[in-house]
Amino acid sequence: MQSSAPAVRVDDVSFRYSRFRRGEQCALSHVSFGLRPGITALLGPNGAGKTTLIRLLTTLASPSSGCLYFDGKTIDSSARLEQVRRTIGYMPQSFDMMEGETVRTNIEYAAWARGIASKQCSRCADNAINRFGLHDYAMRKVQQLSGGVRQRVGLACTTVHNPRLLVLDEPTAGIDPLQRKMFKHILSDYGRHATVLLSTHMIEEMEGVASNVLVLNNGRLIFDGSIEDFEQCSSAKPGDSTNLDSASLEDCYESVLRCVSDNRPLRGNMRHG
Amino acid sequence: MGDSIRKLSFAGRPKQHMSFWHPLRLQQVTIMMLLTAVSAYVLSDVNVAWPPITWNGLEVHVRDAQIGAAMSGAFFGALQARQCGEHSVIAPPVSCRSSVETVGRALGLLAAANVVAYAVGMLPSIMVTGSDAIGGVPDMLPLFAVVCNIACWPAVGFFIGLISQHPLSPVLAICVANALIGIPIVLSNSIAGFSMLSIAPVWQLGFPFVGERSHPGTAWARMVLFAMLGFSLCMACISVHRGTVMPRNRGDVRWFVWFVPPTVLGIIMVMMQPQLVAMDWMMRATCESAGRVTVCVAAPYRRALKPALVVGRKAYALFPQDEDITLVGLGLEGRDLSTVLGVSSEAINSRMITLSDVVVDNEAAYKQSIIEDLAIEFSGMNECANGEEGLNNAVKLRVTMSRILSNRKEAGDFTEWYENHRNEIQRCSLTAESGI
Numbered sequence: 212m213q214s215s216a217p218a219v220r221v222d223d224v225s226f227r228y229s230r231f232r233r234g235e236q237c238a239l240s241h242v243s244f245g246l247r248p249g250i251t252a253l254l255g256p257n258g259a260g261k262t263t264l265i266r267l268l269t270t271l272a273s274p275s276s277g278c279l280y281f282d283g284k285t286i287d288s289s290a291r292l293e294q295v296r297r298t299i300g301y302m303p304q305s306f307d308m309m310e311g312e313t314v315r316t317n318i319e320y321a322a323w324a325r326g327i328a329s330k331q332c333s334r335c336a337d338n339a340i341n342r343f344g345l346h347d348y349a350m351r352k353v354q355q356l357s358g359g360v361r362q363r364v365g366l367a368c369t370t371v372h373n374p375r376l377l378v379l380d381e382p383t384a385g386i387d388p389l390q391r392k393m394f395k396h397i398l399s400d401y402g403r404h405a406t407v408l409l410s411t412h413m414i415e416e417m418e419g420v421a422s423n424v425l426v427l428n429n430g431r432l433i434f435d436g437s438i439e440d441f442e443q444c445s446s447a448k449p450g451d452s453t454n455l456d457s458a459s460l461e462d463c464y465e466s467v468l469r470c471v472s473d474n475r476p477l478r479g480n481m482r483h484g
Numbered sequence: 485m486g487d488s489i490r491k492l493s494f495a496g497r498p499k500q501h502m503s504f505w506h507p508l509r510l511q512q513v514t515i516m517m518l519l520t521a522v523s524a525y526v527l528s529d530v531n532v533a534w535p536p537i538t539w540n541g542l543e544v545h546v547r548d549a550q551i552g553a554a555m556s557g558a559f560f561g562a563l564q565a566r567q568c569g570e571h572s573v574i575a576p577p578v579s580c581r582s583s584v585e586t587v588g589r590a591l592g593l594l595a596a597a598n599v600v601a602y603a604v605g606m607l608p609s610i611m612v613t614g615s616d617a618i619g620g621v622p623d624m625l626p627l628f629a630v631v632c633n634i635a636c637w638p639a640v641g642f643f644i645g646l647i648s649q650h651p652l653s654p655v656l657a658i659c660v661a662n663a664l665i666g667i668p669i670v671l672s673n674s675i676a677g678f679s680m681l682s683i684a685p686v687w688q689l690g691f692p693f694v695g696e697r698s699h700p701g702t703a704w705a706r707m708v709l710f711a712m713l714g715f716s717l718c719m720a721c722i723s724v725h726r727g728t729v730m731p732r733n734r735g736d737v738r739w740f741v742w743f744v745p746p747t748v749l750g751i752i753m754v755m756m757q758p759q760l761v762a763m764d765w766m767m768r769a770t771c772e773s774a775g776r777v778t779v780c781v782a783a784p785y786r787r788a789l790k791p792a793l794v795v796g797r798k799a800y801a802l803f804p805q806d807e808d809i810t811l812v813g814l815g816l817e818g819r820d821l822s823t824v825l826g827v828s829s830e831a832i833n834s835r836m837i838t839l840s841d842v843v844v845d846n847e848a849a850y851k852q853s854i855i856e857d858l859a860i861e862f863s864g865m866n867e868c869a870n871g872e873e874g875l876n877n878a879v880k881l882r883v884t885m886s887r888i889l890s891n892r893k894e895a896g897d898f899t900e901w902y903e904n905h906r907n908e909i910q911r912c913s914l915t916a917e918s919g920i
Contacts, residue, residue: 271570302573303570303571303573305571306571306572306573307571307572307573307574308572308573308574309574317574320574320575321573321574321575324574324575365573368573368574369573
């Protein structure tokens with residue numbers, strides 16, 4: 212059974228980076244939210260700060276101000292950092308594997324790289340192969356795989372150590388609808404027992420899988436709530452929250468962005484930037 | 485499907501999965517580096533046999549092979565680093581086994597270090613070249629070469645940055661590094677083939693190692709040429725990169741990836757031999773005469789002029805010839821002397837003898853090499869140095885000449901012996917009983 216306590220809490224986090232001759236630029240400004248078990252969709256236009264937020268959540272970068280709490284604790288030492296990293300899985304939009312090696316070898320290696328004992332790597336790889344339906348591809352080399360299968364292998368590598376926090380950046384970009392459907396099925400299954408953050412441009416990617424939604428715009432968090440809240444916030448189309456489709460979600464998203472740009476009050480669980 | 489699982493789980497599993505393997509298998513890197521190095525070595529061997537012969541010795545092959553290996557090594561170092569980069573799902577930075585990252589990056593660093601050694605190895609030779617060539621006063625060209633050499637450091641830093649931060653494409657990294665490393669190569673090649681490539685000059689700093697002062701036109705011509713070569717190299721690297729990381733099943737590019745780029749790299753490396761790609765047409769010669777002997781060397785090698793003249797004059801005294809002799813020395817091998825500035829028409833019209841282009845440790849060894857050349861040439865024995873007996877006689881004559889030239893008292897005896905046996909020598913009928 213899932214715990215309702217947030218696995219990750221982001222508390223008043225800002226992130227600024229310097230640009231040569233352009234001074235400092237704020238990528239994230241005073242962002243606060245908690246990631247609870249289940250699948251959370253991270254939405255936002257280009258340049259909204261999604262990638263920066265992902266880098267912070269995956270410990271690839273440290274915030275300029277504010278704090279991140281993993282299981283209620285901050286990262287205050289390298290030992291703690293390593294401990295936290297054991298609980299994270301991160302699949303970038305485009306990723307590298309050993310192209311000349313088989314799927315199985317890649318997964319075994321990913322397991323070993325994530326701290327699993329050598330003797331158990333094979334078993335973990337078997338589990339991942341079963342979980343992601345990769346039996347027919349286990350002995351194929353990665354370079355021979357189609358885009359969709361490659362994504363599944365990537366997800367298998369990313370989750371082979373059963374991370375409690377899984378961060379996915381546009382995981383279904385560029386793959387066909389059938390593979391996307393299969394991927395979503397796998398993802399929703401995984402989301403039953405882990406905290407998943409799904410960064411996406413495509414509303415239909417979150418349809419039917421995401422239980423929570425975060426919307427970033429210009430480095431600010433403008434929405435943090437359930438999928439039902441997200442749907443309700445659309446003044447244009449207050450639809451049936453139990454029957455959300457991609458068209459209505461698209462409307463919701465546009466409505467949220469429009470409200471923010473018009474500086475109008477939002478309904479639901481809105482944040483005012 | 486079930487069969488697949490059984491295959492994976494039990495004893496019938498393919499052998500490659502029986503044992504756990506080390507991080508980021510290196511066979512691809514090794515094979516590519518090996519192929520490049522071997523092809524450069526083979527081509528270097530061909531090149532050494534190609535007139536004019538200016539380079540001898542294993543170090544030439546080592547150097548030529550090393551360059552190719554360094555380049556491809558750097559390339560694969562970047563690829564290796566990339567596999568451990570932020571965008572990897574097999575060994576990402578979020579991995580908890582930090583040794584994976586460390587090992588992967590260390591491997592990349594080692595490969596890149598080869599390039600560092602290559603760039604750094606040029607620094608002392610360029611300094612020596614610069615100061616020797618212009619008598620201790622800095623000259624713009626070698627100075628510029630030093631500056632460019634220093635400019636390699638950002639490339640090195642870039643590589644380290646690539647390995648630690650993965651900021652840019654490895655292909656771009658290769659292109660930048662190649663360009664930066666290529667410039668000092670262009671500027672520091674010497675006319676006689678004493679190339680400053682790689683670390684070879686570090687052990688080639690024997691007498692009469694000096695550098696050149698190329699005409700700016702020559703330097704520019706070389707730069708254009710090397711820019712083209714560099715471009716080809718980058719294209720080859722990009723081809724390798726695409727072929728290697730290509731996620732799709734493209735069997736047609738596999739042979740290309742494993743065969744063509746190493747060969748192209750090897751050819752390009754060997755083409756960087758300066759005497760094949762860009763002669764310095766503004767080169768000057770320095771000549772000096774004593775009696776009927778004239779010695780000419782390329783101006784940067786003027787240190788070699790006096791020793792050659794001393795030995796030449798002695799040898800001429802021992803083996804009187806009926807004509808004027810011009811000894812063609814360092815830097816002028818294979819050149820048409822009529823196109824070289826500073827050579828008189830008398831020298832051009834005289835009998836020319838080209839001295840071996842060898843790099844030696846000291847002046848005495850240099851003189852010795854000239855003695856050996858002249859002993860055979862002046863005595864006429866070079867016509868006879870066929871067969872076992874002929875070779876034995878040639879060796880004996882060399883030894884005797886060497887002994888005589890270092891001890892003037894025996895010179896009179898040898899001259900007498902030579903006069904008595906001159907006909908035998910020239911008829912190739914010298915025997916052991918002749919009593920050398």
